[in-house]
Amino acid sequence: MTDPLIRLRGVSVRFGRQQVLSNVHLDVYPQETVALIGESGCGKSVTLKLIVGLLKPTDGEVLFEGRPVHRLTERELTAMRLRVGFLFQGAALFDSLTVFDNVAFGLRAEGGLGEPEVRAKVRQRLQEVGLPEGAEAKMPAELSGGMRKRVGLARAMALDPDVMLYDEPTTGLDPIMTDVINELILLTRRRTSVTSVVVTHEMRTVQKVADRVVMLYPLSRLSAGEPQVVYDGPAAGLTEAADPRVRQFVLGEARDRLTELGGVYHG
Amino acid sequence: MDGIGDWALFSGRAIRGVLSRHLKGRELLHACFDIGYSSLVVVAVTGTFIGMVLAVQTYAQFHTIGLDTSIGAVIHMSVVRELGPVLAAVMLAGRIGTAMAAQLGTMRVTEQIDALACLGVDPVKYLVSPRFLACLLMIPLLTVIADLMGVLGSSVICLQVFGIEPYHYWEHSARFVKRFDLLSGLAKSVVFGGVLCLICCHRGFHSRAGAEGVGRAATEGFVLSFVAIMFLDFVLAMITTTIHDAFWPPAGARVA
Numbered sequence: 001m002t003d004p005l006i007r008l009r010g011v012s013v014r015f016g017r018q019q020v021l022s023n024v025h026l027d028v029y030p031q032e033t034v035a036l037i038g039e040s041g042c043g044k045s046v047t048l049k050l051i052v053g054l055l056k057p058t059d060g061e062v063l064f065e066g067r068p069v070h071r072l073t074e075r076e077l078t079a080m081r082l083r084v085g086f087l088f089q090g091a092a093l094f095d096s097l098t099v100f101d102n103v104a105f106g107l108r109a110e111g112g113l114g115e116p117e118v119r120a121k122v123r124q125r126l127q128e129v130g131l132p133e134g135a136e137a138k139m140p141a142e143l144s145g146g147m148r149k150r151v152g153l154a155r156a157m158a159l160d161p162d163v164m165l166y167d168e169p170t171t172g173l174d175p176i177m178t179d180v181i182n183e184l185i186l187l188t189r190r191r192t193s194v195t196s197v198v199v200t201h202e203m204r205t206v207q208k209v210a211d212r213v214v215m216l217y218p219l220s221r222l223s224a225g226e227p228q229v230v231y232d233g234p235a236a237g238l239t240e241a242a243d244p245r246v247r248q249f250v251l252g253e254a255r256d257r258l259t260e261l262g263g264v265y266h267g
Numbered sequence: 268m269d270g271i272g273d274w275a276l277f278s279g280r281a282i283r284g285v286l287s288r289h290l291k292g293r294e295l296l297h298a299c300f301d302i303g304y305s306s307l308v309v310v311a312v313t314g315t316f317i318g319m320v321l322a323v324q325t326y327a328q329f330h331t332i333g334l335d336t337s338i339g340a341v342i343h344m345s346v347v348r349e350l351g352p353v354l355a356a357v358m359l360a361g362r363i364g365t366a367m368a369a370q371l372g373t374m375r376v377t378e379q380i381d382a383l384a385c386l387g388v389d390p391v392k393y394l395v396s397p398r399f400l401a402c403l404l405m406i407p408l409l410t411v412i413a414d415l416m417g418v419l420g421s422s423v424i425c426l427q428v429f430g431i432e433p434y435h436y437w438e439h440s441a442r443f444v445k446r447f448d449l450l451s452g453l454a455k456s457v458v459f460g461g462v463l464c465l466i467c468c469h470r471g472f473h474s475r476a477g478a479e480g481v482g483r484a485a486t487e488g489f490v491l492s493f494v495a496i497m498f499l500d501f502v503l504a505m506i507t508t509t510i511h512d513a514f515w516p517p518a519g520a521r522v523a
Contacts, residue, residue: 054381078387086385092378106386155386 005030010060033196035210042218044199085156089167091148093140100136103155125154146177166198182208210235278465284392298401306362314413318420339440346417352452355409356459360492364467368488371471372481395468406460407453451507463492
């Protein structure tokens with residue numbers, strides 16, 4: 001088998017006194033689409049930010065193509081980040097720039113392209129995510145949630161990345177827009193040989209796009225020494241997983257959590 | 268201590284950004300306009316009132332010992348050396364510093380700063396450097412406005428209300444307030460401007476989540492800037508006095 005493109009080796013992350021990840025191992029192979037699932041606060045988004053070096057692991061290391069991310073020089077880190085497209089949770093559009101300038105931002109920052117080429121590329125990317133030409137001049141504040149996500153996607157894909165990281169791409173969208181985004185993720189993978197990590201807790205997204213599913217469990221609910229990765233395998237095996245915690249998450253059942261609701265549900 | 272070290276690294280990065288190709292003319296112009304235009308009126312108004320207040324307060328003291336015409340020298344000296352630069356800096360911290368902290372804080376919270384980094388742009392150099400340079404460029408101008416309005420405000424009160432004789436009033440003022448005083452005030456203002464910008468931007472960059480986090484970043488930015496301005500003012504006053512005395516030995520013996 002080929003070497004993993006992204007590799008987390010014994011990674012722990014702590015913010016102050018709060019430990020978010022503990023000794024996590026994860027390998028992502030080229031052209032694979034991995035869905036990272038788990039409850040809110042289990043460290044999914046943190047994992048994505050570790051990959052692009054926005055956060056540093058407290059312990060362990062994150063490797064990109066076999067090289068530790070936190071030891072790259074500034075120039076190497078920039079070069080690496082330009083190969084990675086990141087769709088942020090709230091799309092993170094620059095609110096002082098128009099839709100067009102948002103999508104063009106990476107192209108202009110990278111340089112090397114004339115303004116007509118930038119224009120053509122931005123048009124093409126916006127078309128791919130299904131946004132009309134009229135949307136180009138709009139400011140992010142004028143867009144709906146689904147449109148923002150699509151502009152964010154167009155911006156992340158503007159530089160033809162080798163790796164796409166999606167942070168909850170469908171959270172908060174209506175069912176139709178959710179499916180549109182799912183299709184866009186699939187389309188991107190089909191058209192280019194992109195490696196993707198999708199952080200989500202939408203099971204429909206998982207079933208539709210993932211080659212492999214990794215489930216993280218919140219540290220606060222684990223006893224010391226238990227591994228944080230509670231599932232690593234194909235999406236089809238989720239409902240029959242041996243671990244009851246995985247089935248509970250996938251089927252969306254509150255079960256024992258009800259006892260945490262302050263006694264209301266006791267009886 | 269940790270915070271100061273982090274701030275120093277942050278500042279070093281922002282200053283390096285000023286010298287690098289990251290600095291875009293359009294961003295700089297925008298920041299300059301923002302800073303200069305929006306603070307102009309508030310600096311002018313406070314400058315005028317400070318001058319007027321000084322005139323009212325000093326007149327009573329100086330009138331009793333018959334030194335009416337020296338008031339100009341005293342007030343103009345304090346305005347040009349101290350009040351102009353400090354006032355401009357404090358107003359800039361309140362008007363622009365807090366806005367910068369809130370803006371950058373919002374960008375942090377909505378992950379726009381992370382997005383910049385992911386698009387291969389250094390967020391500190393892209394966001395902070397133009398603001399920093401704009402503060403350095405604009406604060407001397409604001410200080411000049413504060414100085415002018417302070418002198419104007421005090422003179423209107425002294426000459427029109429208290430009826431001090433104008434010739435000797437201006438004559439004394441011109442004899443005591445030298446170019447060195449004006450320039451040392453302007454130099455001080457540049458230091459204030461740079462430091463307050465870097466403090467406020469740094470607070471914004473480290474803003475915590477939510478409306479409360481951003482609000483706190485803005486408040487912290489102002490309070491820390493204010494303290495820093497006062498502290499630096501003290502240090503710089505000591506330094507400038509030393510320099511002044513080295514070139515122009517204490518004038519005590521020469522006062523008639």
